[in-house]
Amino acid sequence: MKKFSHLTFSSLLIISVWWIGLSGLANYIVRRFGVSPTFPYYHLIIEQAHPTQAVWAHFDGTHYLKLAEHGYIDVGTQAFFPVYPLLIRTFHLTGLSYFAAGQLISLISLVLSLICLHYLFGKCARIIIGVLLLFPTSFFLGAVYTESLFLLETLLFFLLLKQQKFFLAALIAAIASGTRLVGALLAVSLFVSIWPMLKSRKLYLLLLPIALTGLLSYMYFLWSRFHDPLAFIHVQSMFGAGRSSGEIILLPQVIYRYFKIFLTVSPLTLVFGRAVLELAVFLAGLYYLWRVKFKIPVAVLVYLLGSLLLPTFSGSLSSLPRYALILLPWLISSAAKFNAKTTLYLSLSFTGLLLLFSLFVRGQFVA
Structure with a gap:
């Protein structure tokens, strides 16, 4: 206390x-x-x-x-x-x-x-x-x-x-899946964690639908109100930034779009600067994920990878610099030491x- x-x-x-x-x-x-x-x-x-x-x-x-x-x-x-x-x-x-x-x-x-x-x-x-x-x-x-x-x-x-408090974890995951779509990935992490115990405790499987309750409840609401349980995907193009509404865009296509921006947009524009930031954060996220892949639990690794890749299916990385905040604690955990490099990074980051x-x-x- x-x-x-x-x-x-x-x-x-x-x-x-x-x-x-x-x-x-x-x-x-x-x-x-x-x-x-x-x-x-x-x-x-x-x-x-x-x-x-x-x-x-x-x-x-x-x-x-x-x-x-x-x-x-x-x-x-x-x-x-x-x-x-x-x-x-x-x-x-x-x-x-x-x-x-x-x-x-x-x-x-x-x-x-x-x-x-x-x-x-x-x-x-x-x-x-x-x-x-x-x-x-x-x-x-x-x-x-x-x-x-x-x-x-x-x-x-x-x-x-x-702490192996799986039921409470499932309840938190349920709330998270009703907060953001990526919260549904926590159900995958939960499954990875309970997998070794399923032979003796098969009832743990019931935790998975509980973990998805938030998302499923929202989808039911959208179906009953707007006749479209996936409306949260289908309206994405209304917000611009190159997002698609239902069509899955593969990662190579997304990268191609960014290089096209670099070749056709003036480096002095805000659009160019945003594109550099978005791609840099995405690539840095993949790099740090590779560095920590053997130092963090598999359940966390699955969640981090899914969280990095899921936004790319919309065809844009436009919100990734913001989404990356949630992933930072695990991505940098293995390198969290105070030294000259850390001081330099913090100075540059603060400027940004x-x-x-x-x-x-x-x-x-x-x-």
Whole structure:
């Protein structure tokens, strides 16, 4: 209990300093340069928060706030899974605005995630936390996005697997599969973990449908409401970025698309810069996954590989720099040592964070 209290206090302190620092930067940018939103429903957050705070709900955040308030009434909103909006609506019942509720959920989830990191990775946790919070897209962890919530769910799931509390792990996986599509991959990790025990405990197989309850429930809702259980896939093309709606795009095709961008788009444009970032994060993810393949449990390895490859089937890597936040703790766990290389990396990463957050605050899509 004493350890938990200490970790809670230190995690609260770290997140407070991190969030206040980024909020101060956002305040300066908005007042100095203003906001030029390139996404819909900006008025929804301005009605609930000052522009200097509203930056935390740019882009997808507006959709989550609209879902929390009105539900699935528009075509395209089906791309966003229901757990996070439902939590926002629940917190709103306390009197908080939808915006405040969404950000509070994200920040609480982030604090709890830091605590879980200590229990999962021990002494390596401090460096992992530093890398995570200074990663160029880490600001999404404090935004009205699912990043922090899904990170918490993933960490809790693997912590429970480590403790062989399979039923609780299945329940967490169920919530995760209702938070993001990639959460369904946790059921695969669960199967890998229980496989050696199935001869003597066949009832463990019942845990697999439990782990998929979130996804299956959402699919049933989509079927009953919109007559399309896969609507979350079929509406993807509405969000641009080269995403397909139902057609599976193979990885070589995706790589070809990126090299085509490099050959046809000016290096001075934001589109070119985003493409470089997206492909670099994807390739770095594969490289670090190769490095740790024998140092992490197979259940984790399967999940990491699936999480890297699943987004590519849409034909784009556009959100991968954001999705990579969830994978970072395991990808860097074997190299989590403080040395000159780590210092250099953190310095470069922090520079990238300042740049991408500045663009995001101004209303530019970065991931």
